[in-house]
Amino acid sequence: MSENKKRQQDEFSYRYPHKVYGSLPGVHQGKSLGTGDSFAGFSDLFDYPDPRRLDLRATIRDNMATGNDNYLVKRYQQRSPITLWMMADLSRSMAISNVNHEQLANLTELVAHSAVGLGDRFGLAGFDSGLRHDVHMMPTRQRSMPLIAADMIRDAGPATTAGVDGLIHAANMITSKHAIVFLASDFCCDINVIDKALRQLSRYTVVPVVWQHDDVNHLPSHAGWTEMCDSETGERRSVWMRPSIKKRWKQTMDEHFEQLTACFMRHRVRPLFTDGDVTGEQLTNYFLGRK
Amino acid sequence: MSMLGIQWTSPMMLILLPLLLLPWFTHNQDKTVAWTSFVPVDSLSNVIGMGLKLLASAVIASLVITLAGPYMPEQKVERVGSGAEVVILVDRSRSMDDPFSTRGKALAVNRTVGKGDSKRRIAKKYLMEFVNKRPDDRFGFVLFSDKSLDLLPLSYNKESIRQTINASALGKGLSETNIAKAMITAAEMYSQEDYRGSRTVLLVSDGGQEFSEENKQKIAEMYKRENLTLYWVYMRSTTGLSLQEEGEGDSWKNTPEKRLHSFFKGLGVPYKVFEIESVKSFSEAIDTIDKQESQTLIVDEIIPREIKTAPFFILAMITMMLLVFAQFYTAWGVRKAYE
Numbered sequence: 001m002s003e004n005k006k007r008q009q010d011e012f013s014y015r016y017p018h019k020v021y022g023s024l025p026g027v028h029q030g031k032s033l034g035t036g037d038s039f040a041g042f043s044d045l046f047d048y049p050d051p052r053r054l055d056l057r058a059t060i061r062d063n064m065a066t067g068n069d070n071y072l073v074k075r076y077q078q079r080s081p082i083t084l085w086m087m088a089d090l091s092r093s094m095a096i097s098n099v100n101h102e103q104l105a106n107l108t109e110l111v112a113h114s115a116v117g118l119g120d121r122f123g124l125a126g127f128d129s130g131l132r133h134d135v136h137m138m139p140t141r142q143r144s145m146p147l148i149a150a151d152m153i154r155d156a157g158p159a160t161t162a163g164v165d166g167l168i169h170a171a172n173m174i175t176s177k178h179a180i181v182f183l184a185s186d187f188c189c190d191i192n193v194i195d196k197a198l199r200q201l202s203r204y205t206v207v208p209v210v211w212q213h214d215d216v217n218h219l220p221s222h223a224g225w226t227e228m229c230d231s232e233t234g235e236r237r238s239v240w241m242r243p244s245i246k247k248r249w250k251q252t253m254d255e256h257f258e259q260l261t262a263c264f265m266r267h268r269v270r271p272l273f274t275d276g277d278v279t280g281e282q283l284t285n286y287f288l289g290r291k
Numbered sequence: 292m293s294m295l296g297i298q299w300t301s302p303m304m305l306i307l308l309p310l311l312l313l314p315w316f317t318h319n320q321d322k323t324v325a326w327t328s329f330v331p332v333d334s335l336s337n338v339i340g341m342g343l344k345l346l347a348s349a350v351i352a353s354l355v356i357t358l359a360g361p362y363m364p365e366q367k368v369e370r371v372g373s374g375a376e377v378v379i380l381v382d383r384s385r386s387m388d389d390p391f392s393t394r395g396k397a398l399a400v401n402r403t404v405g406k407g408d409s410k411r412r413i414a415k416k417y418l419m420e421f422v423n424k425r426p427d428d429r430f431g432f433v434l435f436s437d438k439s440l441d442l443l444p445l446s447y448n449k450e451s452i453r454q455t456i457n458a459s460a461l462g463k464g465l466s467e468t469n470i471a472k473a474m475i476t477a478a479e480m481y482s483q484e485d486y487r488g489s490r491t492v493l494l495v496s497d498g499g500q501e502f503s504e505e506n507k508q509k510i511a512e513m514y515k516r517e518n519l520t521l522y523w524v525y526m527r528s529t530t531g532l533s534l535q536e537e538g539e540g541d542s543w544k545n546t547p548e549k550r551l552h553s554f555f556k557g558l559g560v561p562y563k564v565f566e567i568e569s570v571k572s573f574s575e576a577i578d579t580i581d582k583q584e585s586q587t588l589i590v591d592e593i594i595p596r597e598i599k600t601a602p603f604f605i606l607a608m609i610t611m612m613l614l615v616f617a618q619f620y621t622a623w624g625v626r627k628a629y630e
Contacts, residue, residue, distance in 0.1 A: 093325045093326060096323055096324075096325060188325045188326035215628070217323075217324055218324055218325055218326070219324065219329070219330065219628070220625060220628055221322075221621065221625045221628050222624040222627035223620060223623060223624030223627065224620040224621030224624040224625075225320075225340070225621045226625075227318060227320045228322050228323075228330060229321045230327040231323045231324065231325055232326070233327075235327055236327075237330045238336060238340045239330060239331070240333070240339040240340070245331055245333060245336070249329055249331055252328075252329050252331060256328075
């Protein structure tokens with residue numbers, strides 16, 4: 001941790017693809033008029049009494065054309081902030097071997113740090129079978145918040161019940177007008193739940209971070225008697241491993257992730273697949289590839 | 292505690308028997324996987340899993356059973372067999388150490404204690420064969436020189452009669468011969484027993500002897516009373532000395548062998564003599580006796596206490612080996628998966 005603090009916190013740059021409406025100043029292209037750099041038209045000096053923005057050429061041309069006697073001032077679109085939401089899957093399957101809360105916490109810190117750095121707000125919604133109230137943070141701009149958010153995830157206890165139904169509730173929590181939603185999960189669950197959540201989040205830009213388990217965490221044996229228990233439900237399943245079983249297993253898994261990808265495609269969402277720590281560079285590339 | 296006649300050395304151990312349910316409740320080999328829905332449902336695997344658990348239960352059960360020590364208690368079984376009760380009288384005098392089959396040779400002077408062709412050893416060999424041929428017979432064994440030694444009272448135990456015959460061929464012979472005493476000992480052996488069937492005395496000797504009047508009387512009386520059959524296997528040492536020749540000019544008339552023969556003949560009990568000149572005639576004699584002495588006989592058989600743990604040990608070992616194999620195979624599979 002100490003080394004982590006000494007090291008400069010990794011960050012990434014991102015763009016919000018739509019124009020943002022809001023009164024507060026930020027960095028994303030906005031729709032509201034105010035101080036900014038993108039020209040939004042002229043207005044009467046009487047209505048917007050800002051003589052610094054007087055455009056004499058436009059005034060003369062306008063007066064000659066219309067016969068009025070107005071002074072025109074330039075108006076600009078103001079840049080506005082957005083909100084970055086982190087929806088963190090804290091279900092039990094997110095806490096086995098190569099996929100763990102530490103990585104999730106690192107990602108959260110990265111997203112939060114980048115958001116605060118750009119003056120955007122950051123909100124955190126943890127979920128498992130329900131909403132996790134101990135891992136929850138309404139959107140804020142506090143500078144200390146990235147570490148607090150990360151520690152919240154690190155300190156989070158294991159899920160009490162199985163399932164990811166909290167995903168829907170967590171999606172309901174997101175009420176910001178403009179938001180990029182990072183949905184970090186292993187997506188080893190019913191596609192219908194994901195579909196439903198994505199539909200609810202359709203107003204937002206969703207970035208699904210798909211944590212992929214190692215193969216051994218899906219099927220821990222190559223041959224012989226294998227007893228397995230589900231990380232979520234504790235349901236037991238035993239097989240006598242042999243090549244045909246392995247083939248069937250591979251097929252089922254590929255099918256699941258194909259369906260998942262198709263579901264993302266339906267919602268115009270591009271997933272980010274990872275099997276370890278997510279770096280700022282990865283996310284930067286992700287956002288650059290977007291436009 | 293008994294079941295099917297089986298008894299237990301330490302029946303308290305059977306309290307451990309519920310341990311065989313252990314394999315059905317342990318899940319110490321569970322591995323956590325992200326989502327079991329990816330794992331295919333496989334009926335063959337279910338069967339194999341059931342089989343492995345059954346095997347493990349079988350191992351525990353059989354080990355517990357061996358701990359409890361099942362055994363069949365000693366049993367006495369009465370059955371009807373065909374055979375006889377035979378008391379074998381073997382001459383232990385020194386002349387029995389002489390080589391056999393002396394046809395055409397002078398009387399051998401060298402005593403061949405360790406050689407295979409002494410009369411004693413030939414007798415031993417054929418007696419052994421006789422014993423082996425007759426599984427239902429009851430044998431007694433008397434060794435005699437100047438005293439008679441009833442080495443083995445009448446017994447059904449084939450192993451002990453075999454060992455007794457073996458042992459009788461060891462060592463050197465003694466000097467004297469007292470056939471009368473041996474014959475009385477044999478008759479006494481029978482007089483202690485209930486009459487069960489054919490009773491036989493098989494006398495193996497290489498010489499005869501004059502009995503005293505007193506002994507003659509006693510023997511005649513006892514043999515008649517006990518209803519015995521007498522066989523004399525006479526291992527002839529000198530060529531030409533035959534018991535049968537009863538000519539007028541028989542110069543051997545007064546030899547002890549001939550006198551004994553005539554005494555036996557006049558005894559009033561079934562009697563047969565076998566003059567053994569060669570190994571072949573010995574085996575023929577044995578065969579003849581074997582054929583003649585097969586009357587119905589009530590046989591008391593004692594089946595000794597039998598410990599029944601062996602099949603359970605074998606069962607446990609085989610199943611354990613199967614399980615160990617499965618375990619090694621699985622371990623290999625896991626290692627391969629993590630590679």
